[in-house]
Amino acid sequence: MSSPLSEFLQQAPPISRTIAGLTLVTSVLTWVFGVIQPITLIYYYPLITRYPYQLWRLVSPFFLTSPKMGIVMDTFFLYRDASEAEKRFVRTGDFLIFTVFVGAIILLLNHFIVGGALFLQALNVAFAYYWSAKEPAATNVNFFIASFSVRYLPYVMLLMMAITKGPQAVYVGATGVIAAHAYIFLTHVYPRYGRGTNIIITPNWVHGLFEGSRRAAPAPIRVSSGSSTTTGRAAPAGSDSAGGIWRQRGTGQRLGS
Numbered sequence: 001m002s003s004p005l006s007e008f009l010q011q012a013p014p015i016s017r018t019i020a021g022l023t024l025v026t027s028v029l030t031w032v033f034g035v036i037q038p039i040t041l042i043y044y045y046p047l048i049t050r051y052p053y054q055l056w057r058l059v060s061p062f063f064l065t066s067p068k069m070g071i072v073m074d075t076f077f078l079y080r081d082a083s084e085a086e087k088r089f090v091r092t093g094d095f096l097i098f099t100v101f102v103g104a105i106i107l108l109l110n111h112f113i114v115g116g117a118l119f120l121q122a123l124n125v126a127f128a129y130y131w132s133a134k135e136p137a138a139t140n141v142n143f144f145i146a147s148f149s150v151r152y153l154p155y156v157m158l159l160m161m162a163i164t165k166g167p168q169a170v171y172v173g174a175t176g177v178i179a180a181h182a183y184i185f186l187t188h189v190y191p192r193y194g195r196g197t198n199i200i201i202t203p204n205w206v207h208g209l210f211e212g213s214r215r216a217a218p219a220p221i222r223v224s225s226g227s228s229t230t231t232g233r234a235a236p237a238g239s240d241s242a243g244g245i246w247r248q249r250g251t252g253q254r255l256g257s
Contacts, residue, residue, distance in 0.1 A: 012079075013086040014210065015095050019063075020079035023120065027065040027075070038064065042117040043110065061119045062103060074120060081127040081153075088134040093207040098183055101200060102126040105179035116172035121161065125176030129154040133184055 029035040041060040065074035089095040110116040161169040190196040
C-alpha cells in the first residue's frame with residue numbers, strides 16, 4: 001500500500017516537484033545544517049569566468065530560499081505557483097523550455113541591469129505571472145490571509161517584497177515579470193496577432209524525456225471514410241488543431257442552395 005507522500009510525489013507535476021525538491025534540499029543543507037555556505041551559491045560573474053570555473057553559480061541562485069521560516073514558505077509558494085503554471089502547459093517539455101527561457105532572461109537582466117545575486121524570488125514571480133495570465137480573472141487565489149483575483153498575484157508578491165526586503169528585492173523580482181511576459185509575447189501574442197513566427201520551439205528530444213518516443217514523434221494515423229483512406233500525423237499536443245480544421249473549410253453554402 002502506497003503512502004500519502006508517494007502518492008503526492010506521483011501526482012505532482014514533474015518539473016515543479018523537482019524544482020521544489022532541489023530548493024528544499026539546498027536550503028536545508030545551507031541554512032539548517034551549514035553544509036553549504038550561502039556565499040558559494042550566489043551569482044558572482046568573476047568566479048564563473050575565472051579558473052577554477054564555478055559554473056554552478058549559473059544555476060544555484062535559483063534554488064536558495066530565505067533563511068528560517070523562508071525555507072518553508074518560499075518552497076511552498078514556489079511549488080504552488082510552479083505547479084499551477086505547469087498545469088497550463090499541455091506538454092511537460094514545453095514547461096521545461098519555459099523555465100529555462102525565463103531563467104536565462106532573469107539571469108541576463110540581473111547581470112547587465114539589476115545586479116541581483118539570488119534569483120529564486122524572481123523565478124517564483126515568473127511562474128505566478130504565467131499562471132495569472134492563463135487563468136480567468138474571476139479565479140481567486142489565497143495569499144496568506146488575503147484572497148483576491150489571481151491576476152493580481154505577481155504584483156502582490158512584488159508589494160510584499162517591497163515591505164519585507166526593500167526596493168532591491170522588487171527590482172530582482174520584477175525581472176521575473178519581464179521574463180514571463182517576454183515568453184508569452186514571443187509564443188502567443190506575436191505569432192497570433194502580429195503574424196510572426198514562434199521562435200521558441202521545444203525539440204522533440206525534450207518531449208521524449210517525459211513522453212517517450214511515441215509521443216514525441218507521433219506515428220502516422222489512418223482515417224477511413226467510406227472506401228477512401230487517408231494517412232497523416234496526429235496534431236501535436238497543444239497545437240491549434242481546431243483552428244487548422246476551420247481554416248481548411250470553405251465558406252459554405254446556404255441550405256437548399
